[in-house]
Amino acid sequence: MFRNTLFLNNTCRYWSTRTLFNTSRVFKLNNKVRFYSTKISQNNNKNQYQNNNNNDKSSFRDEAKRLFKLLKPEYRWISFAVFCLILQSTSSMFVPKLTGDLLDLSNKYILKKESNEESENTLNYTDSGRMKFELWGLSETQFFSVVGSVLVVGCLSNALRLIILRTTGERIIARLRTRLLNRIFEQDSKFWDKNKTGDILSRLNSDCVVVSRSLTNNISDGARSLFQGSVGIFMMLTISTELAGSIILFLTPAVVISRFLGKRAKTISKKVQEKIGEILKINEYQLNNQNLIRNYSAERVELVRYSDSIRNFYKASLKDVMNSALAQSTNQILGTTSLVACLLIGTNMVQQGHLTAGELSSFAMYAIYSASAFAGLFNFYNEINKGIGSYSRVIEIYDKKPSISPYKGTKDIHKVIEEYNMNNKDNSVPIVEFQDVKFSYPSRKEVTIFNHLDFKINKGENICIVGSSGKGKSSLLNLLFRSYDIENGTIKVYDEDIKNFSLRKYRRHVGVVPQEPPLISGTILENITYALTDSRNKKRRFTEQEIAVAVEKANCTDFIKSFPEGLNTKVSNKSGLSVGQKQRLALARQFLNNPDILFLDESTSALDGVSENIVVSNIQKRSSVEGKTTISIAHRKSTIKFASRIIVLGDDGKVAETGSYDELIAKKDSKLNDLLAHNMQNL
Numbered sequence: 001m002f003r004n005t006l007f008l009n010n011t012c013r014y015w016s017t018r019t020l021f022n023t024s025r026v027f028k029l030n031n032k033v034r035f036y037s038t039k040i041s042q043n044n045n046k047n048q049y050q051n052n053n054n055n056d057k058s059s060f061r062d063e064a065k066r067l068f069k070l071l072k073p074e075y076r077w078i079s080f081a082v083f084c085l086i087l088q089s090t091s092s093m094f095v096p097k098l099t100g101d102l103l104d105l106s107n108k109y110i111l112k113k114e115s116n117e118e119s120e121n122t123l124n125y126t127d128s129g130r131m132k133f134e135l136w137g138l139s140e141t142q143f144f145s146v147v148g149s150v151l152v153v154g155c156l157s158n159a160l161r162l163i164i165l166r167t168t169g170e171r172i173i174a175r176l177r178t179r180l181l182n183r184i185f186e187q188d189s190k191f192w193d194k195n196k197t198g199d200i201l202s203r204l205n206s207d208c209v210v211v212s213r214s215l216t217n218n219i220s221d222g223a224r225s226l227f228q229g230s231v232g233i234f235m236m237l238t239i240s241t242e243l244a245g246s247i248i249l250f251l252t253p254a255v256v257i258s259r260f261l262g263k264r265a266k267t268i269s270k271k272v273q274e275k276i277g278e279i280l281k282i283n284e285y286q287l288n289n290q291n292l293i294r295n296y297s298a299e300r301v302e303l304v305r306y307s308d309s310i311r312n313f314y315k316a317s318l319k320d321v322m323n324s325a326l327a328q329s330t331n332q333i334l335g336t337t338s339l340v341a342c343l344l345i346g347t348n349m350v351q352q353g354h355l356t357a358g359e360l361s362s363f364a365m366y367a368i369y370s371a372s373a374f375a376g377l378f379n380f381y382n383e384i385n386k387g388i389g390s391y392s393r394v395i396e397i398y399d400k401k402p403s404i405s406p407y408k409g410t411k412d413i414h415k416v417i418e419e420y421n422m423n424n425k426d427n428s429v430p431i432v433e434f435q436d437v438k439f440s441y442p443s444r445k446e447v448t449i450f451n452h453l454d455f456k457i458n459k460g461e462n463i464c465i466v467g468s469s470g471k472g473k474s475s476l477l478n479l480l481f482r483s484y485d486i487e488n489g490t491i492k493v494y495d496e497d498i499k500n501f502s503l504r505k506y507r508r509h510v511g512v513v514p515q516e517p518p519l520i521s522g523t524i525l526e527n528i529t530y531a532l533t534d535s536r537n538k539k540r541r542f543t544e545q546e547i548a549v550a551v552e553k554a555n556c557t558d559f560i561k562s563f564p565e566g567l568n569t570k571v572s573n574k575s576g577l578s579v580g581q582k583q584r585l586a587l588a589r590q591f592l593n594n595p596d597i598l599f600l601d602e603s604t605s606a607l608d609g610v611s612e613n614i615v616v617s618n619i620q621k622r623s624s625v626e627g628k629t630t631i632s633i634a635h636r637k638s639t640i641k642f643a644s645r646i647i648v649l650g651d652d653g654k655v656a657e658t659g660s661y662d663e664l665i666a667k668k669d670s671k672l673n674d675l676l677a678h679n680m681q682n683l
């Protein structure tokens, strides 16, 4: 069972947890930008562990508030971007006024040509006899210099705004992802029993992108729309209150419709993201199980499964598109109708002399600006709702309180070990003790795995746990690692209840080698020293000599030497090494790390006789010479007989018998004899 745990979970648990602690320090990009620290997260989120159902009930305002909190570290940059945007919008908003005034000026020239006398009083002439250009009290050169400068400032502000928003958006994504990933690392096995990697990937990737987009580009577009719309309406009101009033009247129904469609966008967007998650879930399974699919000729089945999920995604996206299209066309129809109405009323007013032609054209341009600003505001509302939808998926994980917190325990493991060593001079205090343990998996409560389970393991013992398949051998490791909590009883390590330890620190003291150890993508050396680096300066804690000794103890030297690049050979989880070689590398890592307690979960099952003998005798030496404890699960007689003591698990969730190999073999009716005769490999 244990070997079937998800890779992400595997990697976190198996390879000690040193690298995970790094996440609780500071995430930096280019050593400058701080993305995350546990402290910030913990302080900011005192009430973070809320019931997820609350999310559904919370109002738009609460959800938006929480979403906008993400902007807190970026408010300076966002304010600067908004300032740039105001500069840019101001420069563009002054174009309609400019156009109208230029139009009226040219009208005056036309009038002058038609009636020389009247114009002579209002227009001056240059020395060359041309009519003098004078607008807003500026000469021609002054006027065009001012206009040119304003437009250049507008362009530069726009470029600056784009750069700021892009970089801010990337920082928000990075911060969101690292915080979320850290929270994912905090989750316990119960979480991994329920959640699939594909869905989590979609939350880490596309949901975070949607959230960031809704907060950066969207906020900027929304602010621009708000600014443009306000200035547009103000200018329209200045030009003609009557005309402006009629336009606002036309636009009122559009506001109501947009609000309704915006709310729908939130639900639809959440659905779309869920469907993306489902696709990724299937993809993840299919890409990780290529061999299985090929061997079972399941390509067709998998294609159908994939296309079904794509179809579901397509249906959800279609709803999204329809919603957006409906909103856009409604806006367009109402916008165009109000513009036509404005022109009709406006032309009438020009004919009656209440408005000049230039004023009407300025008004029409401001109306178009305001209409597009209104569409922009709708889009802003839509995108914010999408952002809220995606953020609620991110928060769903972020708010999840692990039932076993990795930080909760208060006992300092180092002090506990010190005390244990002081009190254990005569080796009478067990290093591992299960007292009256009752346990069933949370996802299958009705099946009791252990009931009144009692056993003790002393320091320096080399214990072998045996039992028929499904009796709970790997589950013992789950409990020792505190991946799950027990229902009754106590598990003590170093004579202290493991519930009192801070889990991350505690787990560093228990090494584990699973039956199919996962490899990280990197060199053989990186795999052996994975997470065994000094987290501060990233330097390896071990010398080359120490690494060579560990490699030798796990009988890896020959096969590593047979690769042209030796320790620097690149390997990955999917290719590059046989199961036996992977097991030996994982064993080498543990020989190097040399934890006080080492748990081997059928980790020599794929080794040949020679390798197995070498490994087993080195494990024996670990116990007899160094006084380190080893607990192995094994099915092979060749491994079992080297153990200093054997614990046999019975059918009733208890220990059936315990004793040395010779003692148990000598008893004719022993459970071990029974197992060896029927179940186990008599190799």
Ligand SMILES: Nc1ncnc2c1ncn2[C@@H]1O[C@H](COP(=O)(O)OP(=O)(O)OP(=O)(O)O)[C@@H](O)[C@H]1O
Pocket (backbone or CB within 6 Å): 001, 002, 193, 441, 442, 443, 444, 449, 467, 468, 469, 470, 471, 472, 473, 474, 475, 476
């Ligand atoms: N995450 C889980 N959720 C629910 N039940 C589980 C889980 N993991 C294991 N089990 C069940 O717990 C029981 C014990 O499993 P475990 O893997 O500990 O047995 P085992 O003795 O190691 O078996 P094997 O020798 O075949 O590896 C099995 O019935 C298994 O189906």
